Amino acid sequence: MNYFKHKKNKGYRFPSQQITETLSKLPNIPINLDLNQNIELLKSAYTDCSDVVFREFTIGARTKAALIYIDGLSNTQEIDQQVLMPLVQLESFDPGTSIENVSKKLAVSDVLVIHTITDVIKQISIGNPVILINNKIKGISIGLPKWEKRGIEDPVAESVIRGPREGFVETLRVNTSLLRRKIRHPALKMKQMTIGKFTETQVIIAYIDGIASNTLIKEVTNRLERIEIDGILESGYIEEMIEDDPFSPFPQVLSTERPDVAASSLLEGRVVILIDGTPFTLIAPCTFASLLQAPEDYYNRFLISTFIRWLRYLFFFIALLAPSAYVAILTYHQEMVPASLLLTIAQSREQIPFPALIEAFIMEITFEALREAGIRLPKQVGAAVSIVGALVIGQAATTAGLVSSAMVMVVAITGVASFLLPRYAAGIAIRMLRFPIMILSGILGLLGVMLGIIAIVVHLCTIRSFGVPYLNSMAPLKIHNLKDVLIRAPWWAMNTLPESSSTELGNLHRQPHDQKPDPSKGGD
Amino acid sequence: MMDFFRRRKNKYISLVLLLCLIILLLAGCWDRTEVNDLAIILATGVDISKNKEIELSVQVFIPKPAEGGQQGGVSSGSTSSQTLVRSAEGVTIADAMSRLQEKLTRRIFWGQNEVLIIGEKLAKKGIGDQIDFWMGHTDPRERADVFVSMDSAKEVLESMPELERDAAKQLSKLVDSQIGVKVTVKDLSEMLTGDSSAAVIPWVAKMSPSNLEVNEGKNIPFIKGSAVLKGDKMVGRLSDKESRGILWPRNEMKSGIITISLKDEKGFVSLNLLRSHNQLIPKISNGNWSIMVKTDTDLEVIQNTTNLNLLNLKSSKKVKRMVVQEIEERERLTLSKARKKMNADIFGFAGAFHRDYPGTWKRKKNEWSEIFRKVDVTFDTKVNIRRTGLSNEKAKKGGGE
Numbered sequence: 025m026n027y028f029k030h031k032k033n034k035g036y037r038f039p040s041q042q043i044t045e046t047l048s049k050l051p052n053i054p055i056n057l058d059l060n061q062n063i064e065l066l067k068s069a070y071t072d073c074s075d076v077v078f079r080e081f082t083i084g085a086r087t088k089a090a091l092i093y094i095d096g097l098s099n100t101q102e103i104d105q106q107v108l109m110p111l112v113q114l115e116s117f118d119p120g121t122s123i124e125n126v127s128k129k130l131a132v133s134d135v136l137v138i139h140t141i142t143d144v145i146k147q148i149s150i151g152n153p154v155i156l157i158n159n160k161i162k163g164i165s166i167g168l169p170k171w172e173k174r175g176i177e178d179p180v181a182e183s184v185i186r187g188p189r190e191g192f193v194e195t196l197r198v199n200t201s202l203l204r205r206k207i208r209h210p211a212l213k214m215k216q217m218t219i220g221k222f223t224e225t226q227v228i229i230a231y232i233d234g235i236a237s238n239t240l241i242k243e244v245t246n247r248l249e250r251i252e253i254d255g256i257l258e259s260g261y262i263e264e265m266i267e268d269d270p271f272s273p274f275p276q277v278l279s280t281e282r283p284d285v286a287a288s289s290l291l292e293g294r295v296v297i298l299i300d301g302t303p304f305t306l307i308a309p310c311t312f313a314s315l316l317q318a319p320e321d322y323y324n325r326f327l328i329s330t331f332i333r334w335l336r337y338l339f340f341f342i343a344l345l346a347p348s349a350y351v352a353i354l355t356y357h358q359e360m361v362p363a364s365l366l367l368t369i370a371q372s373r374e375q376i377p378f379p380a381l382i383e384a385f386i387m388e389i390t391f392e393a394l395r396e397a398g399i400r401l402p403k404q405v406g407a408a409v410s411i412v413g414a415l416v417i418g419q420a421a422t423t424a425g426l427v428s429s430a431m432v433m434v435v436a437i438t439g440v441a442s443f444l445l446p447r448y449a450a451g452i453a454i455r456m457l458r459f460p461i462m463i464l465s466g467i468l469g470l471l472g473v474m475l476g477i478i479a480i481v482v483h484l485c486t487i488r489s490f491g492v493p494y495l496n497s498m499a500p501l502k503i504h505n506l507k508d509v510l511i512r513a514p515w516w517a518m519n520t521l522p523e524s525s526s527t528e529l530g531n532l533h534r535q536p537h538d539q540k541p542d543p544s545k546g547g548d
Numbered sequence: 549m550m551d552f553f554r555r556r557k558n559k560y561i562s563l564v565l566l567l568c569l570i571i572l573l574l575a576g577c578w579d580r581t582e583v584n585d586l587a588i589i590l591a592t593g594v595d596i597s598k599n600k601e602i603e604l605s606v607q608v609f610i611p612k613p614a615e616g617g618q619q620g621g622v623s624s625g626s627t628s629s630q631t632l633v634r635s636a637e638g639v640t641i642a643d644a645m646s647r648l649q650e651k652l653t654r655r656i657f658w659g660q661n662e663v664l665i666i667g668e669k670l671a672k673k674g675i676g677d678q679i680d681f682w683m684g685h686t687d688p689r690e691r692a693d694v695f696v697s698m699d700s701a702k703e704v705l706e707s708m709p710e711l712e713r714d715a716a717k718q719l720s721k722l723v724d725s726q727i728g729v730k731v732t733v734k735d736l737s738e739m740l741t742g743d744s745s746a747a748v749i750p751w752v753a754k755m756s757p758s759n760l761e762v763n764e765g766k767n768i769p770f771i772k773g774s775a776v777l778k779g780d781k782m783v784g785r786l787s788d789k790e791s792r793g794i795l796w797p798r799n800e801m802k803s804g805i806i807t808i809s810l811k812d813e814k815g816f817v818s819l820n821l822l823r824s825h826n827q828l829i830p831k832i833s834n835g836n837w838s839i840m841v842k843t844d845t846d847l848e849v850i851q852n853t854t855n856l857n858l859l860n861l862k863s864s865k866k867v868k869r870m871v872v873q874e875i876e877e878r879e880r881l882t883l884s885k886a887r888k889k890m891n892a893d894i895f896g897f898a899g900a901f902h903r904d905y906p907g908t909w910k911r912k913k914n915e916w917s918e919i920f921r922k923v924d925v926t927f928d929t930k931v932n933i934r935r936t937g938l939s940n941e942k943a944k945k946g947g948g949e
Contacts, residue, residue, distance in 0.1 A: 354582075354583055355580045355581065355582060356579065356580065356581075358581070358583060358586060358588075358657060358659055358660070359657075359659025359660060359689070361660075363590070363660045363662060366583070366588065366660055367588065367609055367611070369583060370583045370584075370586070370588060370609065370611040371611045371612065373582070373583050373584055373611070374584060374611040374612070376584070379580070379582050380582060380583075466580075469580075
């Protein structure tokens with residue numbers, strides 16, 4: 025692993041220097057008294073940028089001023105009515121009026137006084153038009169951004185039967201408003217920062233002050249500040265830059281496009297990272313147990329949720345182990361199969377030309393390919409793929425004598441099982457790990473399967489997510505934390521927060537005890 | 549994993565682990581066998597051949613692919629059998645096994661062998677070596693059911709029952725119904741090496757074709773009583789009724805129906821066995837060896853053709869007395885046969901004495917064969933009728949009105 029480290033250290037500085045050179049052309053100088061010079065400077069920065077508009081006008085007939093904005097990012101209608109109209113129609117304008125006083129005349133709620141050319145560029149790029157006035161060393165940024173937004177829709181990747189149907193969108197402000205609408209308390213903090221030299225992506229660290237531990241907030245902030253990258257186009261960029269073990273197949277940062285999931289994570293003392301331009305927000309820390317918790321678990325009644333959770337645990341193992349167990353038992357441990365079942369399998373396998381391992385590989389890879397094809401293809405073609413896929417995996421493969429019907433059954437169950445995992449990232453990890461275990465089982469039988477499981481468990485024990493052991497509440501075992509792992513405790517018993525998030529603050533109580541509904545409590 | 553390596557910062561550890569992984573690849577797959585390459589043995593028969601050698605016969609499953617590919621699972625009335633029988637001779641079973649392999653293209657797979665049939669001739673000669681080998685060999689199941697057959701074992705294997713898939717299934721299903729004795733290789737080995745060194749094994753006979761209205765040559769094997777072994781040799785047989793008598797003292801009675809008739813009443817009462825617990829209580833006083841067979845059973849009445857009202861305490865007692873008599877009679881019948889004709893301690897009295905009087909047992913162990921004939925056996929049977937049902941006198945009269 026030293027190899028990777030060295031390479032990274034040596035190769036890292038070189039391109040980063042190049043990029044800073046390009047950026048250093050942008051002047052970080054204060055706004056000049058002379059308006060023309062300012063405009064020249066900005067125009068040189070925005071050479072060949074057809075979407076930047078410089079609108080020069082006069083205030084009170086004599087004082088020259090300029091409005092600068094990027095077409096398509098700002099609300100021009102509002103600017104015309106609330107900014108240009110009052111200023112242009114001003115009968116007289118005292119050149120000595122301070123810029124603050126000018127801004128008070130504008131009928132716009134969000135107004136900011138800025139001092140440097142860099143600030144001007146920053147404000148323009150996020151859609152705030154800037155007004156520069158001759159003989160003033162300050163400018164006014166007007167908060168009137170407007171661009172096309174997608175409406176709030178049902179989150180596609182995490183749909184529920186019962187639960188809110190709204191999902192995050194690509195616009196950061198909309199996303200923060202969705203969170204704020206769920207948690208109204210001022211303790212919900214949203215720290216903002218900008219990452220990405222070119223994209224200048226806005227990133228917000230959200231947490232609830234007093235629940236999330238300070239070390240966690242500090243750690244998340246530190247890791248985000250450490251990122252030096254040219255652009256962030258999706259939360260995946262950030263996820264890879266801040267996770268603890270980049271080589272692990274398991275996700276160490278959760279991602280969700282559901283505001284309710286983000287809100288519940290905040291209430292548990294986790295930190296949510298919202299990124300502009302993507303509906304997927306990041307949640308840290310993430311534990312193994314949280315990969316198997318679906319949002320709906322908390323909306324259904326607890327008995328049903330517990331049952332479904334157990335079903336999910338069972339199918340987690342099936343998704344991971346079913347093909348390898350089948351291969352191992354059929355090639356090494358035939359005596360383990362009940363006699364009549366073995367005879368049936370022997371019958372169906374009689375004409376199959378491949379060993380069980382190859383057979384399993386063919387089917388599993390076909391299935392994975394079909395699944396992938398189904399995601400990529402447009403919806404109209406998707407139906408065709410699923411029909412062909414059903415034929416390939418099902419009847420045709422058996423009739424053609426390529427795979428046995430028992431194998432089809434195993435692959436089908438494995439496929440269904442892998443879709444039972446509520447977190448897509450976890451599902452992919454399991455699907456990927458299936459293949460090495462299958463090879464192990466083909467080489468060593470059940471011994472190989474056991475070796476594979478041991479390797480995975482050892483690995484899971486070693487990794488952490490933002491200082492929290494990945495298997496937290498199972499290893500190290502914390503029995504009261506199992507209330508949300510082994511079962512889904514009813515809400516009236518979910519009295520303490522999970523320990524993972526609030527390590528330094530101890531086990532926080534989220535509600536008073538003894539809230540179990542009971543006729544003796546009166547009121548009826 | 550990566551984290552693990554990095555934390556140690558030790559190249560050598562990762563190198564050694566990598567080498568270990570490569571070793572796994574080198575060793576891989578050598579004992580891999582696909583199901584397609586196996587000759588799955590369903591049942592085994594051991595006989596003595598004409599040349600006085602061991603003749604090992606096996607019933608091999610023919611994995612014919614399901615016909616037509618569609619709904620193949622049930623082959624409707626196909627006349628062709630799904631199994632074939634091969635046999636080989638050898639000086640020992642191991643020898644015969646290796647000869648048998650020469651006759652089969654696929655590797656013989658003993659792991660699913662559920663039935664072991666021993667021919668009568670071999671059983672009379674002694675089966676100690678065979679059972680010993682069977683227990684010691686790693687492949688065959690120790691839980692395979694053991695039978696002694698009247699005809700040669702090979703013939704039984706070749707027979708074709710109609711309802712079941714093959715003879716092996718027929719036999720193992722018959723003993724699973726728990727009406728007679730069920731003996732596995734492990735049980736047999738335990739019985740033969742135990743204190744009493746006697747065993748009972750289900751006895752397989754052919755049901756004659758004329759009785760069953762089936763074609764000639766389609767003999768169907770049935771269980772008819774049991775064979776009694778002393779030492780490792782067969783010494784005699786018990787009939788069906790006598791075999792059932794063994795089950796009580798051995799605490800193996802699990803189900804059955806007892807039908808009794810009363811002296812002063814017309815008709816019968818049939819009772820179904822619900823539970824039965826049996827115990828052997830040995831006693832040695834003044835050199836007199838005695839044993840009490842204690843039985844505690846729960847029964848329910850399932851049919852009553854007499855005029856007795858069983859809800860009545862008096863008649864209920866009457867029935868109980870008769871049931872006790874019936875059970876004890878069965879036990880006595882078997883016991884007298886085992887003692888007088890075969891002198892084989894198939895009830896496991898020896899074990900009971902050993903447990904309760906280890907000191908005495910050690911001294912008298914060698915005389916057990918003599919002592920067994922003289923042991924004073926008493927019976928203490930307790931019968932509880934749990935349910936009488938509605939089959940009483942009133943119901944019958946009601947029907948006449």
